[in-house]
Amino acid sequence: MNQETGLLATAWQVVMRNKRYIFWLWLLNFLLARFGASTVRGNLQPVLDGSREADKLVHGFNMVTFIELLARPEIGTVNAMRVPAALFGLLFVCAMVFLMPGILRQYTSGFRVSREEFWRTCGRNLWRFVRLILWYALFAVPIAAILFGIRGGLTSAAEKSTNEVLPFYLGTAMLLVIFLAMTIVRVWFDLAEVDIVVRDQNAVRKSVRSGFRYTWRFLGKLLGAYVAISVIALITLLGGIWLWHVLVAPGSVFGAILIVQFMMILWLCMRLWQHAIASAFYLREMLVAPGYSRPLTTDRDILPIATPAPANVIS
Secondary structure (H helix, E strand, C coil), X not given: CXXXXXXXXXXXXXXXXXXXXXXXXXXXXXXXXXXXXXXHHHHHHHHHCCCHHHHHHHCCCCHHHHHHHHHCHHHCCHHHHHHHHHHHHHHHHHHHHXXXXXXXXHHCCCCXXXXXXXXXXXXXXXXXXXXXXXXXXXXXXXXXXXXXXXHHHHHXXXXXXXXXXXXXXXXXXXXXXXXXHHHHHHHHHXXXXXXXXXXXXXXXXXXXHHHHHHHHHXXXXXXXXXXXXXXXXXXXXXXXXXXXXXXXXXXXXXXXXHHHHHHHHHHHHHHHHHHHXXXXXXXXXXXXXXXXXXXXXXXXXXXCCCCCCCHHHCC
């Protein structure tokens, strides 16, 4: 437990030393979300601006009014409004894949990485991270499918019993198992991401193998840290919903946006905290490890925290 707490504290310090990434990722998410919602806003605005029925959606939520609104031909189809939002959401995911190598480069460095080095790291590792995503899908999709299939089979069998609450308990327990299993897979591939960046590893399969080996060896410490952050994220979600209910008036659009964006910033902090966990653990346990013939002494390597920064990268 002390080791997990120390790892959490060290990783949080890394995140706080690099708060600019939180701001830029939030700003990117905000702008893309605004563009994604432009179709919905453009379709609803001409209808609601001239209708007194809009008051039933601004001050509360009237389901009948909402259904009648969607049925109007000038609103368009739901899919036509949903597709732009999904595309801009996918664009944010792609941006995260591109930017994450540079963020990990900074997280595993004892000095402030220059802009040139940041973007160079992002570009050099883009295709490697795309291949790593394919490796992730190769393992995560079958594991999730098998576990959800087991959950469905157990709940179907439990429904035939005389215990009415047994299906609920079994289903909830299996959801917990699925959450833990997918968290382990996330830890595994987060370590592989750091290994790719730190060792400038072009052979992605070697990083996948190394990440699996250390995830299994230090499973309790890593899983405990990731689960703790996930619990904090859940508390953040519940706290944000409570604040929205208590503090935000039904007609306060600004208040609702403020609460949602505050929650988004905290969620970004939680995810970057998990990446910082992987980075801090890598520097402690995996940086000097058997099985790698090339020492970490070239300019292409990311140096450990204790190593002084070259003069040309200090900003």
